[in-house]
Amino acid sequence: MVRPPCFENLGTKKGPWTPEEDIILVSYIQEHGPGNWRSVPKNTGLMRCSKSCRLRWTNYLRPGIKRGNFTDHEEKMIIHLQALLGNRWAAIASYLPQRTDNDIKNYWNTHLKKKLKKNQKGDGDGETNEGHSISQEKGQWERRLQTDIHMAKQALCEALSLDNNKPTLILQDTNNNTTTQSPTYASSAENIARLLKNWIKKPPPNETNSGNSFSKLVTTGSSSSDQGAQSSTTCATDHHFDSFFSFNSDRSRSVSAEENANLATDFGFFEEETKPNLQETTQVPITLLEKWLFDEDLMNMPLQESTAGLF
DNA sequence: AATCGCATCAACCGCATCAAT
DNA sequence: CATTGATGCGGTTGATGCGAT
Numbered sequence: 001m002v003r004p005p006c007f008e009n010l011g012t013k014k015g016p017w018t019p020e021e022d023i024i025l026v027s028y029i030q031e032h033g034p035g036n037w038r039s040v041p042k043n044t045g046l047m048r049c050s051k052s053c054r055l056r057w058t059n060y061l062r063p064g065i066k067r068g069n070f071t072d073h074e075e076k077m078i079i080h081l082q083a084l085l086g087n088r089w090a091a092i093a094s095y096l097p098q099r100t101d102n103d104i105k106n107y108w109n110t111h112l113k114k115k116l117k118k119n120q121k122g123d124g125d126g127e128t129n130e131g132h133s134i135s136q137e138k139g140q141w142e143r144r145l146q147t148d149i150h151m152a153k154q155a156l157c158e159a160l161s162l163d164n165n166k167p168t169l170i171l172q173d174t175n176n177n178t179t180t181q182s183p184t185y186a187s188s189a190e191n192i193a194r195l196l197k198n199w200i201k202k203p204p205p206n207e208t209n210s211g212n213s214f215s216k217l218v219t220t221g222s223s224s225s226d227q228g229a230q231s232s233t234t235c236a237t238d239h240h241f242d243s244f245f246s247f248n249s250d251r252s253r254s255v256s257a258e259e260n261a262n263l264a265t266d267f268g269f270f271e272e273e274t275k276p277n278l279q280e281t282t283q284v285p286i287t288l289l290e291k292w293l294f295d296e297d298l299m300n301m302p303l304q305e306s307t308a309g310l311f
Numbered sequence: 312a313a314t315c316g317c318a319t320c321a322a323c324c325g326c327a328t329c330a331a332t
Numbered sequence: 333c334a335t336t337g338a339t340g341c342g343g344t345t346g347a348t349g350c351g352a353t
Binding site (some may be wrong): 102 | 338342
């Protein structure tokens, strides 16, 4: 069969997204929810292919995503998970709910690879090199198993979260008080607000250039795996994970729920009554596997040692 | 100040997989 | 079961920024 090209329509726009396009996309998703990407360009008039819209949303505009400034812990996790799972970025990203697979992939290729090489030259016996070589030895089924366990857990978590008809986002403040909020596009609104601020400061000469300058100005937003695109429920699940894996030292989750709400409201992304509600939530107990996976000491241990008990 | 080369990261592309019919 | 369309994933590319010269 002949697969239709991604850019099904002639005249489909490529390259960096403009603020206008972002706003259109966010508004549309706010109204209709993520998914059914095929219909997005049709219904919004965006001259982008469905794939491009999905990617833009999942990697950049989706709420609850953190960009740049990888913490030491995140770094270790990525190294550890990469050794374990290989280049399965989506699977790795599912353990770092605030990060997108694309972000992790980029970070791996630009920073961590080099770091590992350096280490390899330096002491030849670093934690990570060993992990890497072991990953080669580990059979594919083992990797699959690792991911499948997580997938199953995620599915379960998702199923549980369906109890609450309204999907919720879970936030943790500086006092480690966990709160939830209904899904909003606050982060996206924040992105766009910031972006427009810069946009106004630095009005681009024309539409084409505007995208470029804009894309460099915006530094927030980007998600975990593409799962984020599936539904706001999944998004809630991501935050669920994030909240009970409170390993992330960089807890400065950019903006609080309330700040988000205000910002987004200021920006007119949702009506007053749809402002995020802060409510309490139950914590999901951490599993042994995840305990093992995220244990700080284990992360510093050569992989072979740390996996000894599992296989 | 101009040029060059490297680093970074958003976005693209093609293939794989899933789901509907 | 086969076909087809939609979505997900991972590798790669290209535009841009930035430091060195």
